[in-house]
Amino acid sequence: MTPDTTTTPDTTTETPQGTLETRGIEPVPEAERTGHPRQLFWVWFAANISILGLPLGATLVAGTGLTVWQAVIVAAVGSVGSFAIVGAVSIAGRRGGAPGLTLSRAVFGARGNIGPTAVSLISRLGWETVNTTTAAFALLSLFTIVFATSPLATDHPVLTIACIAVFELLTVLVSGLGHAVLVAVQRWATWVFGALNLVVGGFLVATIDWSAVAAATPAPLGAMLAGISVIAAGTGIGWANASADISRYQAPAVRAGALVTSAAAGAGIPLVLLISLGSMLAAGDPSLAEAGDPVAAIRGMLPPWMAVPYLVAAFGGLLLSNHLSVYSAGLTTLTLGIRIPRVYAVVVDVVITFVGAIYFMLVADSFYGPFIAFISLLAVPITAWVGVFVVDMLHRHSYDPVALMDTGRTSAYWYRGGIEPRAVSAWALAIVVGYLFMGPLAGTWVGENGLGWIVTFVVAAGGYALMGGAKR
Numbered sequence: 001m002t003p004d005t006t007t008t009p010d011t012t013t014e015t016p017q018g019t020l021e022t023r024g025i026e027p028v029p030e031a032e033r034t035g036h037p038r039q040l041f042w043v044w045f046a047a048n049i050s051i052l053g054l055p056l057g058a059t060l061v062a063g064t065g066l067t068v069w070q071a072v073i074v075a076a077v078g079s080v081g082s083f084a085i086v087g088a089v090s091i092a093g094r095r096g097g098a099p100g101l102t103l104s105r106a107v108f109g110a111r112g113n114i115g116p117t118a119v120s121l122i123s124r125l126g127w128e129t130v131n132t133t134t135a136a137f138a139l140l141s142l143f144t145i146v147f148a149t150s151p152l153a154t155d156h157p158v159l160t161i162a163c164i165a166v167f168e169l170l171t172v173l174v175s176g177l178g179h180a181v182l183v184a185v186q187r188w189a190t191w192v193f194g195a196l197n198l199v200v201g202g203f204l205v206a207t208i209d210w211s212a213v214a215a216a217t218p219a220p221l222g223a224m225l226a227g228i229s230v231i232a233a234g235t236g237i238g239w240a241n242a243s244a245d246i247s248r249y250q251a252p253a254v255r256a257g258a259l260v261t262s263a264a265a266g267a268g269i270p271l272v273l274l275i276s277l278g279s280m281l282a283a284g285d286p287s288l289a290e291a292g293d294p295v296a297a298i299r300g301m302l303p304p305w306m307a308v309p310y311l312v313a314a315f316g317g318l319l320l321s322n323h324l325s326v327y328s329a330g331l332t333t334l335t336l337g338i339r340i341p342r343v344y345a346v347v348v349d350v351v352i353t354f355v356g357a358i359y360f361m362l363v364a365d366s367f368y369g370p371f372i373a374f375i376s377l378l379a380v381p382i383t384a385w386v387g388v389f390v391v392d393m394l395h396r397h398s399y400d401p402v403a404l405m406d407t408g409r410t411s412a413y414w415y416r417g418g419i420e421p422r423a424v425s426a427w428a429l430a431i432v433v434g435y436l437f438m439g440p441l442a443g444t445w446v447g448e449n450g451l452g453w454i455v456t457f458v459v460a461a462g463g464y465a466l467m468g469g470a471k472r
Contacts, residue, residue, distance in 0.1 A: 019177060019180070019181060020177050020178060020343070021177065021178020021179050021180065021181075021342065022178075022341070022342070022343075023178075023342065024331075024334050024341065024342045025098060025099050025102045025331055025334045025335055025342075025405075026098070026401070026404075026405055027096060027097040027098040027248070027399070027401040027404060027405075028097040028098070028248050028249055029097070030097070030252060032249070033094075033097060033248075033249055033250060033251050033252060034249070034251055035183075035247075035249040035250040035251060035254070036250070036251065036254065037250070037254060037258040037259055037261070037262040038262070039183045039187070040090070040246060040247060040250070040259065040262040040263060040266065041262040041265060041266035042183070042186050042187035042190055042266065043182070043183060043186045043187075043246055043266070043324060044083065044086075044262065044263050044266030044267040045186075045190050045194075045266040045267065045269065045270055046186035046187070046189060046190040046193075046320040046321075046323075046324075047186070047239075047267070047320060047321045047323075047324045047325075048079075048235070048266075048267045048270045048271050048274075048321070049190065049193060049194055049197055049270040049274070049317045049320065049321075050131070050134075050314070050317035050318045050320070050321045051134075051274070051294065051295065051298060051313075051314045051317060051318070052130070052134065052294070052318075052321075053270070053271055053274030053275050053277075053278060054274055054275075054277060054278035054281065054288070054294065054298055055278060055288055055294040055297075056230075056231065056234055056235075056274075056275055056278060057071060057075065057274065057275035057276060057277060057278025057279040057280075057281075057282065058278045058279065058281060058282035058286070058288040059230065059278075059282075060074055060075070060227045060230070060231075060275070060278075060279050060282075061216075061279045061282040061283055061286070062282045062286035062288070063230075064219065064223045064226055064227050064230070065219040065223055066218075066219045066223055066224065066227055066279070067213075067216040067217070067218050067219065067283075068213045068216065068276070068279050068280050068283055070218060070219060070223075070224055070227070071227065071275070071276065071279035072272070072276045072279070073224070074224055074227035074228050074231060075231055075271065075272045075275035075276050075279070076268070076272050077228050077231075078227065078228040078229070078230070078231025078232045078235065078236075079231055079232075079235045079236065079267060079268050079271035079272055079275065080264050080265075080267075080268035080271075080272070081228075081232065081236070081264075082231070082232035082233075082235055082236025082237050082240075083235065083236040083239070083263045083264045083266075083267040083268055083271075084236075084260050084263065084264040085236055085237070085240055085386065085390075086236050086239050086240050086243045086263045086264075086267070087243065087259050087260035087261065087262060087263030087264055088256075088259075088260055088390060088393075089240050089241070089243045089244060089386065089389060089390065089393075090243035090244055090246070090247035090250075090259050090260075090263060091247070091256045091259055091260075091393065092244050092247075092389070092393055093243065093244025093245065093246070093247030093248040093250065094247050094248070094250040094251075094252065094254055094256075094259065095252075095396075095397055095398060095399065096244075096248070096398070096399035096401075096404070097248045097249075097401070098244070098248055098399065098401075098404055099244055099245040099248060099328075099331040099332070099335060100241050100242060100243060100244035100245055100389075101113065101116065101117045101120055101241060101331070101332050101335040102331070102335045102404055103244060103399055103404065104116055104117070104241075104335075104385070104389060105335075105403075105404055105407070105411075105413050106392075106396065106399050106400070106403070106404065106413050107388060107389055107392045107396075107420060107423050108388075108419070108420050108423045108424055108427070109413055109414065109415040109416075109418050109419040109420040109423070109424070110406075110407040110408070110411050110413055110414055110418045111407075111417065111418030111419055112415070112418060112419035112420055112423065112424040113335075114336065114337075115381075115424070115427070116241070116381070116385045116427065117332060117335050117336050118336060119378055119381045119382060119385070120241045120242075120332050120382065120385075121329060121332045121333060121336060122378060123238060123378040123379075123382060124242070124325055124326075124328055124329035124332060124349075125329060125349060125352055125353055125356070126374065126378065127238060127325055128322055128325050128326055128329065128349070128350075128353040129353045129356040129357055129360065131318045131319075131321055131322040131325065132164060132167055132168065132171075132322065132353050132354070132356070132357040133164075133356075133357045133360050133361055134294070134295060134314075134318055135163075135167045135314070135315050135318040135319060135322070136153075136160065136163040136164045136167055136357060136361060137153070137295045137296065137361070138295045138311045138314040138315045138318070139163040139166060139167065139311075139315055140153060140156070140159065140160060140163050141295060141296065141299060141307070141311050142308065142311045142312075142315075143156075143159060143163070145307055145308060145311075151296065153361040153362055154362055157362055160358075160361050160362060161358060161362075164354055164357045164358060164361070165354070167315070167318075167319065167322070168350045168353070168354050170319055171319065171322045171323060171326050171350060172326075172346060172347060172350055174323045174327075175322075175323050175324075175326040175327040175330065175346050175350075176343045176346045176347065177343075178327070178342070178343075179246070179249055179327075182246075182323055182324065182327055183246075185320075185323065186320060186323065186324070189316065189320055190320070192316070193313055193316035193317050193320065194270070196309055196312060196313035196316065197270075197274075197313050197317065199309060199313075200302070200306065200309060200310045200313050201273070201274075201277055203302055203303065203306050204277060204281060204298070204301060204302065205277070205280070207281065207284075207301045207302075208280045208281060208283070208284060209283060209284025209285070212283045212284040213280060213283045213284070216283060222445070222448070222449045223449075225449045225450070225451060226448070226449040226450040226451075229449070229450035229451055229452075229453060229454070230450060231271075231275065232453070233376060233379040233383075233450075233453055234376075235267065235271055236267065237379050237382060237383055237386070237453065238379065238382065239267075240382065240385075240386045241382055241385060241386070241389075242324070242325070242328035242332075243263065245327065245328045245331050246324070246327075246328075247259060281298075281301065285301075295311070295314055298310070298314075299311065326346055326349055326350060326353075327346070329345075329346075329349040330342055330343075330345040330346035330348075330349055331345070333345040333348060333349060337407070377435075377438070379453060380430075380431055380434035380435055380438070380452070380453065380456055381427070381431050381434075383430075383434065383453045383456045383457050383460070384426075384427045384430035384431050384434065384456050384457070384459075384460040385427060385460075386457065386460075387426075387430060387456070387457040387458070387459070387460025387461035387462075387464070388423050388426050388427050388430075388460050388461065388464045388469065390461060391461045391464050391465050391469055391470050392423070392464070392469060392470075394470050395470060400412050400413070422464055422467040422468060422469050423464060423469060425463070425467070426459070426460050426461075426463035426464035426467065426469065427460060427464075429459060429460075429463055430456045430457070430459040430460035430463065431456070433452075433455060433456060433459045434452050434453065434455065434456035434459075435452075436452075437451070437452030437455060438452055
C-alpha cells in the first residue's frame with residue numbers, strides 16, 4: 001500500500017510579503033517574520049469596533065439585570081480577559097510561523113485535528129454571516145434615506161442582494177490580497193471609522209436616561225459572573241483559534257507579554273466602550289437587547305440627520321471585522337484539506353456567507369436570536385480546543401515545519417492512526433461536560449450563571465495535563 005503523504009497546496013511557495021499574499025498555510029520562513037505587536041494592536045482594535053457591541057451591552061442590563069456600573073466591570077473583565085487568552089494563543093503563531101489550526105496538527109494529530117478545524121470553520125462562517133447580514137441591513141437603510149425606498153429587504157430583493165454583494169466584494173479585496181494589505185487597511189481604517197463611532201457615540205450618550213441608570217438596583221454576584229461568561233463567549237473566545245493566523249508574521253524576538261497586551265488592549269478598548277454604551281442605552285430602553293435588526297434600532301435613537309454617518313460607521317466597523325474573519329476562514333479551509341490556493345479559499349468562504357445572508361434576509365422569518373444561539377453552542381468545542389492547545393504550549397516551543405504540512409503516515413505528527421489520543425480524548429470529554437451544563441445540568445449554579453465554558457476549559461486543560469500532555 002502506498003503511504004498517504006497528502007499535503008496542502010502551495011507548500012513550496014516562497015513569495016515574500018507583498019500586495020498579494022500567495023503563501024498558503026505553510027510556515028513563514030524566519031527571514032520574513034518581521035512583524036511587531038503594534039500591528040496586532042490595530043488589527044484587533046479594528047476587528048472590534050462594530051456596532052454589535054451595543055446590543056451585547058444591552059443584553060447585560062435587559063437580560064441579566066445588571067446595573068450600568070456592574071455592566072462596565074463585566075465588559076472589562078469579559079472582553080479584556082478573553083482577549084488576553086487570544087494573545088496567549090497567538091504566541092504559538094510566533095513560535096511556529098503557521099496558522100493556528102495548522103499548528104494544531106502537532107497537538108491533535110493529522111486526522112485528529114479535523115474535528116477542531118471543522119468546528120472553527122463553521123464558527124468563522126457563522127460570524128461572517130452575522131457581519132454580512134447586519135452590514136447589508138445598514139446599506140439598505142442608506143438607500144432608504146437617499147431614495148426613500150421601503151426599509152424591508154423583502155420589498156427589494158434585487159437591491160438587497162446588491163447590498164450583500166457590495167459588502168462581500170469589499171471583504172474579498174482586502175482578505176483576498178492577504179496579510180500585508182490586511183494589516184495596513186485595519187490600521188488606517190481604524191482612525192476613520194473609530195472617529196465616526198466616537199461622533200455617533202456622542203449623540204447616543206445624549207439619549208441616555210440617566211435617571212433610569214441611577215435608579216437601577218445592583219444584581220447579585222452570580223449575575224455578574226453570568227455576564228462575564230456572555231461577554232467572553234461573544235468576544236474573545238470566538239477569536240482564540242484565529243489569533244495565530246495573524247501573529248505568524250511576528251518576529252521571533254517579539255516578547256510573549258507584548259503579544260498578550262496587544263490583543264487584550266487592542267480589542268478591549270473599543271469593546272469596553274461599546275458594551276458600556278449599549279448597557280447605558282438599555283437602562284432606559286430595554287428593547288435594544290431584543291431588536292431583530294440592531295442597526296435600525298440604534299438608528300431610531302439618533303437625530304434623522306445623523307443617520308448617514310451612523311450607517312457608514314456601522315458598515316465600516318462590520319467590514320473591518322469581516323476582513324480578519326474571512327482571512328482566517330480561508331486558512332482554516334486549507335487546513336481542512338481543500339486543495340486550492342489561499343485566495344480561492346477566501347472566495348469559497350465568501351460565496352457561502354453570501355448565500356447565507358440572502359437566505360436570512362429574504363427567506364427566514366428571524367435571524368439574530370437563533371443564529372447567535374447556534375454560534376454560542378460552538379463556543380464549547382472552541383473553548384475545549386483552547387484548553388488543550390494552551391497546555392500543549394507550556395512545553396512545545398517549536399514546531400516541525402515539514403511534519404505540519406505532511407498529513408500522511410510519514411508525518412511526525414501522525415501519532416496513532418493520525419490521532420493524538422490524549423488531546424482528542426480531553427477535547428471530546430470537555431465538550432460533553434460543557435454541553436451538560438447547557439442541558440441536563442443547566443439548572444445548577446454553574447449552568448444558571450453561564451459558567452459552563454469555564455468548566456469546559458478546566459476539564460480540557462486538566463484532562464490533557466493529567467494524561468501527560470503537559471510533559472515532553
